[in-house]
Amino acid sequence: MLxxxxxxxKEERGMLLMTHIVMGYPDFDTSxxxxxxxxxxxxxxxxxxxxxxxxxADGPVIxxxxxxxxxxxxxxxxxxxFAGEVTKRFDIPFLFMSYYNILYKYGVAAFVARMxxxxxxxxxxxxxxPEEGHDYLEEMAKQSQxxxxxxxxxxxxxxxxxxxxxxRGFVYCVARKGVTGSNTSFSKELDGYLDRCRAATNLPLxxxxxxxxxxxxxxxxxxxxxxxxxxxxxRIVEDKxxxxxxxxxxxxxxxx
Amino acid sequence: xxxxxxxGQFGGAYVPEILTATFDELEAAxxxxxxxxxxxxxxxxxxxxxxxxPTPISFAENLSxxxxxxxxxxxxxxxxxxxAHKANNVMGQGLxxxxxxxKRVIAETxxxxxxxxxxxxxxxxxxxxxxxxxxxxxxxxxxxxxxxxQMGAKVVPVTEGSQTLKDAINEAFRDWVxxxxxxxxxxxxxxxxxxxxxxxxxxxxxxxxxARAQILxxxxxxxxxxxxxxxxxxxxxxxxSGFMDDADVELVGVEAGGHGLDSGLxxxxxxxxxxxxxxxxxxxxxxxxxxxxxxxxxxxxxxxxDYVGVSPIxxxxxxxxxxxxxxxxxxxxxxxxKTTIRNEGLIPALESSHAFAxxxxxxxxxxxxxxxxxxxSGRGDKDIFTVADAFGxxxxxxxxxxxxxxxxxxxxx
Ligand SMILES: Cc1ncc(COP(=O)(O)O)c(C=O)c1O
Numbered sequence: 072m073l074x075x076x077x078x079x080x081k082e083e084r085g086m087l088l089m090t091h092i093v094m095g096y097p098d099f100d101t102s103x104x105x106x107x108x109x110x111x112x113x114x115x116x117x118x119x120x121x122x123x124x125x126x127x128a129d130g131p132v133i134x135x136x137x138x139x140x141x142x143x144x145x146x147x148x149x150x151x152x153f154a155g156e157v158t159k160r161f162d163i164p165f166l167f168m169s170y171y172n173i174l175y176k177y178g179v180a181a182f183v184a185r186m187x188x189x190x191x192x193x194x195x196x197x198x199x200x201p202e203e204g205h206d207y208l209e210e211m212a213k214q215s216q217x218x219x220x221x222x223x224x225x226x227x228x229x230x231x232x233x234x235x236x237x238x239r240g241f242v243y244c245v246a247r248k249g250v251t252g253s254n255t256s257f258s259k260e261l262d263g264y265l266d267r268c269r270a271a272t273n274l275p276l277x278x279x280x281x282x283x284x285x286x287x288x289x290x291x292x293x294x295x296x297x298x299x300x301x302x303x304x305x306r307i308v309e310d311k312x313x314x315x316x317x318x319x320x321x322x323x324x325x326x327x
Numbered sequence: 328x329x330x331x332x333x334x335g336q337f338g339g340a341y342v343p344e345i346l347t348a349t350f351d352e353l354e355a356a357x358x359x360x361x362x363x364x365x366x367x368x369x370x371x372x373x374x375x376x377x378x379x380x381p382t383p384i385s386f387a388e389n390l391s392x393x394x395x396x397x398x399x400x401x402x403x404x405x406x407x408x409x410x411a412h413k414a415n416n417v418m419g420q421g422l423x424x425x426x427x428x429x430k431r432v433i434a435e436t437x438x439x440x441x442x443x444x445x446x447x448x449x450x451x452x453x454x455x456x457x458x459x460x461x462x463x464x465x466x467x468x469x470x471x472x473x474x475x476x477q478m479g480a481k482v483v484p485v486t487e488g489s490q491t492l493k494d495a496i497n498e499a500f501r502d503w504v505x506x507x508x509x510x511x512x513x514x515x516x517x518x519x520x521x522x523x524x525x526x527x528x529x530x531x532x533x534x535x536x537x538a539r540a541q542i543l544x545x546x547x548x549x550x551x552x553x554x555x556x557x558x559x560x561x562x563x564x565x566x567x568s569g570f571m572d573d574a575d576v577e578l579v580g581v582e583a584g585g586h587g588l589d590s591g592l593x594x595x596x597x598x599x600x601x602x603x604x605x606x607x608x609x610x611x612x613x614x615x616x617x618x619x620x621x622x623x624x625x626x627x628x629x630x631x632x633d634y635v636g637v638s639p640i641x642x643x644x645x646x647x648x649x650x651x652x653x654x655x656x657x658x659x660x661x662x663x664x665k666t667t668i669r670n671e672g673l674i675p676a677l678e679s680s681h682a683f684a685x686x687x688x689x690x691x692x693x694x695x696x697x698x699x700x701x702x703x704s705g706r707g708d709k710d711i712f713t714v715a716d717a718f719g720x721x722x723x724x725x726x727x728x729x730x731x732x733x734x735x736x737x738x739x740x
Contacts, residue, residue, distance in 0.1 A: 124488065124621040125607045127500045128343040134487060134497075147619045171341055172606045176620030198341045198609065202330055223345040230347065248345055249505035 073116075073164055073192045073217045073240035077275045077296060080115055086292050087115040088323060089277055091168065091301035093136040094119050094153050095145025102153065104313045109304075110161045112320035115297070118195060119157070121150045121169035128170075128197040130250035132302045147173060151185060158190035166219065166240075167194040174207065183210035193217030193240045201237040208237055219243050222271075224264050231271035241275040241297060244268050246282075255281030257290040265294045288323050298323070332521020332610075335646055337639030340520035341609050346500075349507040354522045356427050361529060370419055374533065377451070378408040378418065381537040384545060384700070389670040390687075397551060397693035399686065400700045402538045402566060405675065411705030412534060412562040413444040413515060419530030420513045421448040431455040431510040435499045437464055437492035437558065438631030438678060439471025440705055441515030446480035448513075456480040459498040461491040464630045471709050489624045492558075492634045496608050516559025517638035520609035524640050528564040534702065535569020542700055551697035552577045552689070555704065556681040557597075557652070558631045560638030562704035567650065577651065580641060581685040583627030584654035594625035596637040597645045597652035604642075612639045628657035628713065629677035631705075655684035661717045663687055664707065676705035677713065 081087055090109050094102050109117060122137040122145050129137065158165050167186060174182045174196065186194065193216050199207060201220065211218045217240030222231055224247060235242060244265065246255045255261075261278075268276050278291050279299025288298045300323065307315045331354075332338045342350055360366040374380040383406070387399040404412040417434075424432060432454050436442030442458040449456035458475055462484040465472055475482050488494035496519070503512045517527040542550055553570055555563035557580040570576040585593030588601070594615065596602040602613040605620055615623045615635045627633040644650040655663070660677060663684035667673050675683055679702070686701050693699065707714060715723035 125493065125497055127497050127608065128345075128504070130501065138487060141621060170607070172614075172616070172620040175606050176603075176616070176618065197343050198606070200340075200342065200344065200347065203339050203341055221344040223343075223347075225348045226344060227348065234344070245345065248507070250501045 072215070074274065076164060077116075077241060081275065081296050084115065086288060086324060087297040088113070088288070088320065089116045089118060089279075089297050089299045090114050090304055090320070091118040091120060091299070093122055093133065093140050093305070094150040095122060095143060096136040096140035098143055099145070099149065099153055101308070101313060103157070105308065105316060106157045106161065108313060108316040109320060110163060112317045113324075114163065114320060116164045116166065116192070118166050118168040118301070119150070119154050121147060121167060121173050123170040123173055126170060128250060130302065132305050136305055147177060151189060154191060155189040164192035165190075166192055169194070169196060171196050171199040171203075179206045180210050183207070183214050183216055186216050187214035191216065193219055195219045195221070195243060197221060201234065204237070211239070221245060222268050224248060228267060228271060231268060235272035235274060238274060241277050242268065242272055243299070244276055244278045244295065246278055246280045249280070257287045262294065285323050285325065332525065334524075334640045334643035336604075337610070337612050337642040338521055338524060339611050341606050341611070342520050343504060345504045346507065349503070350520060350522075352427065356423050357522050357526050360423060360426060366422070370422060370530070371533070373418055373422070374415065378414045379406045380533065381541070382406045384538065384541045385673070386545070387671050390667070391690075393670060394687060394690045396691040396695070397697040397699045398546075398695060399690060400542060400545070400550065400698055401673065402534065402700060402702045404534060404562060405679070405703050405706035409440070409444045409447050410708065411440040411444065411676065412531060412565060413441045413705070414447070415533050415565065416515065416527050416530045416561060417441065417444040417448045417513055420511065420526075421452050424454065424511045424513075425452065427511065429509055429511045431457070431506065432513050433457045433459065433499050433502050433510055434513045434515055435459045435492065435495035436471075436515060437461070437495070437633060438629065438676070439464065439468035439475070439709060440631060440676070442475050442480070442482070443471050445513050445515070446475040446478040449480060450478045457502065458482045459485055459495040459502070461489070461495050462486045463490040464492065464495070467713060468630055468709060470711065491625070491630070493608065493622060493636070500609070516561040517564045517640060518559040518608070518610060518612070518636055524610070524638055527561050528568060528640060531561050531565025532568040534562065534565035535567060537569075538566055538700060539569040542698065546698045548698070549573050549576050550700040551693060552579055552699045553702070554579045554581060554682040554686045554699065555702040556632060556678050557582050557637060557641060558634050558678060559636070560641040562702055564638060564640055566700075566702040571649070578644075578649065579685060580650050580652045581681040582652060582654045583625075583629060583632035583681060584656040584659070585626040585628070587656055588654055592626040593654065594627045594633050594635070595654040596635070597642065598654040608636060610636070610639055612636050612642045628660060628717065629681065631676070631678040632681065653685050655681045659684040661714070664714065665718065673703065674707040675703045676707045677710045679704045680707070
């Protein structure tokens, strides 16, 4: 199970790192090399985003990547096949990240069964709160897949517990209000929020939205279990190419 | 687990976690307003003093004679301040913003009518205002952009996706998740996550309440059919809600047929077979989407109907058969507009002209004992560039050429 892996791995490594790619952006070849570089650089788990035409929780950089991927012909089927290849090649957990319509159109039961067959560990579906996710949660449980839910700074204590009850694997704490990709100040203000998250669940805590430097990762040490790097790797690839990814990720926890 | 805001299988609230608290707050404000007997009175008084309400019903005597068949009546939502039914919803939400104590409003707009209405409300109520508008729509609805800016709103052209209404909605949501503490998102139609479809319908129901009483007063009986165009569905829900319980009144929603239902270039979600059920922009309804679940591009000569989704309430009324859905093509709409202008001196918006086009097709088959009622959701002044193009008016073209030449000379100094 994902949770056990994360707890074990955390003991070995201290802080864990999760990265994110949009499958098929800019093309599947590059996506494949990206996964390879990230795994080589020591990433502990990865989100594979199936592009959607209306990614309302994503900021400009990931939005753009979603749209370019679709224009370049990234289909759901192609993404599933891609995911199947990487789970075979690399020995870390992979999660799908996408919006609910992708699962809904595919058929929720069929999609989740396919996740299991492909060797995925779970999924993050940011526009599917547990209230709307009855079918999804049932199928995820049946296929031993982890549904990851999201905490945000304005989530009430009662709701933190409610979300934790329905989540498996870990909880994704967004570090601030807003969409992906803007700046977050990793400062004392975050501490109170992370304390509240920690008090609400025994699941590991991942923190994302704006993590982009070793300082950010160091700040989270001891407060969270997983640092999530999303937008910044897309920026690195756009600025420096795939070659930029390995040194960037190594740099995030050098001597750590 | 509690699901909220469903109409049959449609609706719901598929929202990112960060907005959950905001939606709870909005729902509470809406419910408390709805249960407060003074709130609706305050709303009516505001619309009476600021927006020409009640809007009249006009008898289209010449058209009725010319087409033969049913007598045609027109509910004049074009006479609202800012020229469309959008004012009803926006002023209502403005009153809610005051109850919630927020300082800023944002909105999306397609045709620009909702943007203008929101900018107007913000100016009147002293709120900061940002309007998101697809870049394609900015280009085709410049007169409305001009007015929004004059009223102090910031208009942000959205260059992602199809650069139309759906993309403007996405951008508005992105703004909202960052600024929800100070900001209200005044969604413009009966779509989106709960409580928006119900709330927008509630404010627009002022149309139907008035219309039912008025038509009874004028003709002594209920109309045989009621026609409304359907973009997101707010003007349609507004007028239909007045007749929902009158089983003998047939309700007809008219969608954008664009270049025709076989062309792939239209925005007919319920009248065509091209749409399927999905979940996007926070709610479940029929969307024009690919088998993978990606939203398709849509087309309409009327920017306000050019939308991939449709009100979950209308999707349900479609499934239960309470509302019949039809589509009018761009060409039929332009012809109907011309006919209406020439015979009645009325200038309906291109959006509204869809309802006219369908009513004109059907009126001749009814009897003079029947009355039909068309919702003229807005006035067509904003469409002057598009309509002049569609009419191919040479004098207008010359005017634009001369104007452009004069501006170019001025720029060259
Ligand atoms: C005049 C007019 N009518 C109709 C519409 C379509 O919207 P709805 O279906 O919500 O009434 C618009 C949208 O901008 C509009 O401006």
